[in-house]
Amino acid sequence: MWHIYRQITALQRVASAVIAQKRENSGRFPFDKIDIVPKPALHFLRRFWFRQLRDKPWQISVGELRALINVLERSNARLLHIYFGHIAVHLLPLIRAWKNQSIVSFHGADAMVDMNKPAYREATRQMFDSVKLVLVRSESLRHAVVDLGCDEKKIEVQRTGIPLDEFPFRERNFPASDGGGEWRFVQAGRLIEKKGLPVTLRAFAGFLKRYPNATLTIAGEGPLLGDLQELAGELKIDNRVAFTGFISQEQLRDLYHVSHIFLHPSETGPDGNQEGIPNSMLEAMASGLPVFATNHGGIPEAIEHGMSGVLVPERDDEELAWALLNAVEDLHFLSQVARNGAQVVGEKFDLRVQARRLEDIYLRMIGRGD
Numbered sequence: 001m002w003h004i005y006r007q008i009t010a011l012q013r014v015a016s017a018v019i020a021q022k023r024e025n026s027g028r029f030p031f032d033k034i035d036i037v038p039k040p041a042l043h044f045l046r047r048f049w050f051r052q053l054r055d056k057p058w059q060i061s062v063g064e065l066r067a068l069i070n071v072l073e074r075s076n077a078r079l080l081h082i083y084f085g086h087i088a089v090h091l092l093p094l095i096r097a098w099k100n101q102s103i104v105s106f107h108g109a110d111a112m113v114d115m116n117k118p119a120y121r122e123a124t125r126q127m128f129d130s131v132k133l134v135l136v137r138s139e140s141l142r143h144a145v146v147d148l149g150c151d152e153k154k155i156e157v158q159r160t161g162i163p164l165d166e167f168p169f170r171e172r173n174f175p176a177s178d179g180g181g182e183w184r185f186v187q188a189g190r191l192i193e194k195k196g197l198p199v200t201l202r203a204f205a206g207f208l209k210r211y212p213n214a215t216l217t218i219a220g221e222g223p224l225l226g227d228l229q230e231l232a233g234e235l236k237i238d239n240r241v242a243f244t245g246f247i248s249q250e251q252l253r254d255l256y257h258v259s260h261i262f263l264h265p266s267e268t269g270p271d272g273n274q275e276g277i278p279n280s281m282l283e284a285m286a287s288g289l290p291v292f293a294t295n296h297g298g299i300p301e302a303i304e305h306g307m308s309g310v311l312v313p314e315r316d317d318e319e320l321a322w323a324l325l326n327a328v329e330d331l332h333f334l335s336q337v338a339r340n341g342a343q344v345v346g347e348k349f350d351l352r353v354q355a356r357r358l359e360d361i362y363l364r365m366i367g368r369g370d
Contacts, residue, residue: 002249003160008031010352011358017075019036020035020036028248035075059090060093060094065094072098077100079362080098081104082104082105083104083107088102088131089127092123092126092130095127101131101132101365102131104131106134106276107141108298133155133156135158136156137157137277138277161351162283164346164351167283167284169288169339169342170288171335171338172334174328182214182215183215183260183328184215184259185215185216185263186216186219186263187219187262187264188218188283188284189278189280191220191224192224194274195264196264197228199315202317204216205235206325211328215242216237216263217242217244218241219245220244221245228243252280256289261327261334262292263292264278265317268297275298277297277299281293281299282302285303285342291337292312295312295314304344306337
């Protein structure tokens with residue numbers, strides 16, 4: 001994931017190494033210090049035993065524990081940072097057995113999924129008791145983690161960092177509001193339920209009735225692609241919607257710079273999955289795009305309605321279409337929202353600032369802080 005890769009490679013005052021089960025896309029994410037500890041051949045049986053027969057989250061085997069301890073000791077690691085809360089639950093035997101401290105980060109879905117099951121909540125509580133610190137991406141996630149049983153004194157907010165130099169601000173020239181302009185909308189991210197993409201398509205269909213030359217580009221890949229293409233056909237807007245699939249960060253930046261409005265109507269998934277603060281939304285804001293999103297998860301921590309963006313209720317495509325139609329009648333409003341949004345990202349989500357703060361946390365944990 002880009003936000004994790006950016007965070008790791010931005011560190012300067014600490015030496016970091018990565019442990020993973022496998023490596024993919026090494027050209028896209030170049031990094032030298034990686035140790036691979038693969039899943040055991042019979043991992044699927046162990047997972048089946050825990051999940052299906054015992055209804056508990058699976059945890060690593062004795063062999064995996066030994067291999068991980070060996071890697072940590074060989075690299076002389078002082079601190080273990082586990083990304084994603086549910087992974088930390090699987091690694092609970094390691095957290096308990098390793099001689100040094102561990103911290104864990106929560107990013108969104110990992111604070112929600114399967115937490116309706118008592119055994120999962122209990123294992124998560126045990127993990128909270130075993131780690132030294134819990135990092136969350138937003139205040140909304142702080143509340144969710146407290147609800148799961150974490151001591152509030154253990155929690156700190158560690159924001160996502162956006163490389164501002166990769167998404168420079170550009171003032172947009174918006175089309176005239178006479179109905180004939182080609183408004184260009186964009187949404188970027190995984191094509192999954194919590195991104196609210198059907199709402200995007202339906203709201204865009206409503207917008208097209210008044211602005212028939214508008215276009216929508218959806219950048220990203222995921223399991224809902226076929227369903228979204230089918231919905232675009234049913235709405236008879238497929239000739240105005242483009243699905244790009246995966247694109248590089250450079251292509252995404254260029255797409256942002258030729259677009260006028262960014263859409264991100266996130267919604268809570270059937271399994272309780274919620275956003276923290278979406279990275280693609282922050283990148284769009286940094287680039288100067290006015291953002292139309294929802295009152296969901298951590299989004300209101302980055303967007304103040306009517307000031308640095310526009311927020312509507314979840315799953316309400318009519319409200320989103322109405323908000324868009326009203327906003328394009330006031331180009332000064334769109335420009336002001338775009339400038340304010342970029343300022344917010346610069347003040348609260350600068351990668352350099354957030355990386356320095358994470359280093360401070362690391363150094364404090366190992367007793368070398370100020």
